[in-house]
Amino acid sequence: MYRTFCAGALMLAATTATANTLEDVTARGTLNCGVNAGLVGFAMQDSNGTWRGFDVGLCRAVAAAVLGDPAAVNFVETTAASRYDALNAGDIDLLVRNTTWSFSSDVDLKVDFAGINYYDGQAFMVPKALGLSSARELDGRSICIQEGTTSAQNVAEYFRRYEMSYQSVAIENTADAQTKYLNGDCDVYSTDASQLAAIRATFATPSDHVLLEDIISKEPLGPAVRHGDDDWADVVRWTLNALIAAEELGVTSANIDELRLQGTDTPEINRLIGVDGVLGDMLGLDADWALRAIKAGGNYGELFARNIGANTPIGLSRGLNLQWTEGGLLYSPPFR
Structure with a gap:
């Protein structure tokens, strides 16, 4: 049964x-x-x-x-x-x-x-060419983020905590985020670290992109x-x-x-x-x-x-x- x-x-x-x-x-x-x-x-x-x-x-x-x-x-x-x-x-x-x-x-x-x-936990992915090694270096950067999600809330709270600013680039879904990120419409893509790793694996040259070590949230x-x-x-x-x-x-x-x-x-x-x-x-x-x-x-x-x-x-x-x-x-x- x-x-x-x-x-x-x-x-x-x-x-x-x-x-x-x-x-x-x-x-x-x-x-x-x-x-x-x-x-x-x-x-x-x-x-x-x-x-x-x-x-x-x-x-x-x-x-x-x-x-x-x-x-x-x-x-x-x-x-x-x-x-x-x-x-x-x-x-x-x-x-x-x-x-x-x-x-x-x-x-x-x-x-x-x-x-x-x-x-899991939320992280940031950036082009390796930017030479960034920490999320604390993201002040003033543009970030692809899906509005109305906990990911957007986490980014807002993180930047407020460290008195940094950012420009939000709205995305609708994973495919939209990938397109905008690769086209340079945003400097950074932020979501769960596991999701970023999965998305990066689909890129033509994954090694051209890095996941910053900073984890800014708990995501069970x-x-x-x-x-x-x-x-x-x-x-x-x-x-x-x-x-x-x-x-x-x-x-x-x-x-x-x-x-x-x-x-x-x-x-x-x-x-x-x-x-x-x-x-x-x-x-x-x-x-x-x-x-x-x-x-x-x-x-x-x-x-x-x-x-x-x-x-x-x-x-x-x-x-x-x-x-x-x-x-x-x-x-x-x-x-x-």
């Missing part, structure tokens, strides 16, 4: 969304997952039209857990401006799109975050669902936790079938992969829900390494996204 989510809305949208997303997705047989309209490494279609990326991997893991098929996903392109409306209107069941968990997005916009899948990125559907939120939350816990426990897409067949001496692994316990029943799913989620694209570390890790064009180090046992912030509550 499989399932999905739902809930409230920006203010009045509660009337447009049901409160049984798990049942809705099960009946539909497809998960509608909102992703970025095209951010290499995170969510983008390849030359064959297949969606790939770190965020895509989480969508597929949820579909595998709920529907038994990681391919049973309808990927819906969203922008920073449209993402919350799409979620609260019920156009998507799940939002996995470099979205920051903040007070206002949680409380005012009526969405629930099901965890953090990437610990995570999957979001609508307010008011706790059952669905639990499914998404614990699917993400399963990927995180699997890495910590040494469970991979390569060894999970053998572990499931033979069992292990580690009770938490046995509960995670459905050998023991009734965790699936608690979620309204079967015993193999987490096993399918992990097999869909691998554990958290496998997803990271394949899509955005140090050996990819994006070239991101794990940093804060290391497991807590290795000095990072990544941590799953226990499976018991």
